[in-house]
Amino acid sequence: MTEQLVFRAIADPTRRSIMTMLSSGERSLNEISAQYEMTRPAVTKHLKILQEGGLIRVRARGRERLHALQPEALKTVSDWVSFFSQFWDEKLADLKQVVEADDD
Amino acid sequence: MTEQLVFRAIADPTRRSIMTMLSSGERSLNEISAQYEMTRPAVTKHLKILQEGGLIRVRARGRERLHALQPEALKTVSDWVSFFSQFWDEKLADLKQVVEADDD
DNA sequence: TTGACATGAAACTGAAAGGTTTCCTATATA
DNA sequence: TATATAGGAAACCTTTCAGTTTCATGTCAA
Numbered sequence: 001m002t003e004q005l006v007f008r009a010i011a012d013p014t015r016r017s018i019m020t021m022l023s024s025g026e027r028s029l030n031e032i033s034a035q036y037e038m039t040r041p042a043v044t045k046h047l048k049i050l051q052e053g054g055l056i057r058v059r060a061r062g063r064e065r066l067h068a069l070q071p072e073a074l075k076t077v078s079d080w081v082s083f084f085s086q087f088w089d090e091k092l093a094d095l096k097q098v099v100e101a102d103d104d
Numbered sequence: 105m106t107e108q109l110v111f112r113a114i115a116d117p118t119r120r121s122i123m124t125m126l127s128s129g130e131r132s133l134n135e136i137s138a139q140y141e142m143t144r145p146a147v148t149k150h151l152k153i154l155q156e157g158g159l160i161r162v163r164a165r166g167r168e169r170l171h172a173l174q175p176e177a178l179k180t181v182s183d184w185v186s187f188f189s190q191f192w193d194e195k196l197a198d199l200k201q202v203v204e205a206d207d208d
Numbered sequence: 209t210t211g212a213c214a215t216g217a218a219a220c221t222g223a224a225a226g227g228t229t230t231c232c233t234a235t236a237t238a
Numbered sequence: 239t240a241t242a243t244a245g246g247a248a249a250c251c252t253t254t255c256a257g258t259t260t261c262a263t264g265t266c267a268a
């Protein structure tokens with residue numbers, strides 16, 4: 001099951017931070033690791049885990065590797081949370097049903 | 105910051121399973137641990153982590169400890185996901201704004 | 209084609225996570 | 239009051255995780 005890989009990926013604050021960074025556009029490994037105190041290989045490992053969770057995709061441009069957000073993977077989390085949201089926000093749950101009713 | 109404790113809590117499949125179980129009502133430790141292959145102390149540790157994340161509350165009834173879901177803590181996750189949802193579902197993002205506009 | 213730059217990969221370390229066993233404490237109840 | 243029941247707590251083990259250092263590879267540019 002891949003659901004666990006998504007929850008695992010978002011469990012780490014550095015990885016969530018990377019996702020936020022990538023929300024404004026794709027970035028090379030160097031650009032990403034420049035933002036953190038940790039070493040480049042450490043960032044590489046975080047990126048690998050994000051990729052395993054389907055949250056980012058990577059493409060090569062010359063000798064660079066560009067990382068782009070793939071936020072659709074968060075639908076897994078969104079759906080999971082939605083189940084529980086019925087217990088704390090009927091209104092949001094109702095609206096979600098509307099959305100899913102006339103969905104693509 | 106407590107946000108991390110929520111993401112940490114939901115990262116484990118056993119803990120997510122426990123949350124699902126508690127969505128139908130509060131349960132004693134014995135009732136919960138009976139559903140899993142692991143030992144009772146192991147379940148106790150999971151419950152402690154769920155509690156630290158604010159996802160459950162515990163009350164005593166005689167010699168029992170009853171655990172109840174406290175799903176409001178998932179708002180943290182919901183809000184976080186919502187930021188990214190704008191990139192994969194404009195419709196849901198719009199509706200969320202509506203919800204927050206005429207919010208309580 | 210040489211050197212600088214961007215990244216990959218492997219081996220290692222320390223700490224946290226998930227689990228167990230063993231024992232102790234508190235509360236019902238026969 | 240003795241005993242069974244429900245849970246707490248501590249010590250320990252193993253695996254995973256986040257990080258490091260070191261070295262190798264591929265690509266661009268002078």
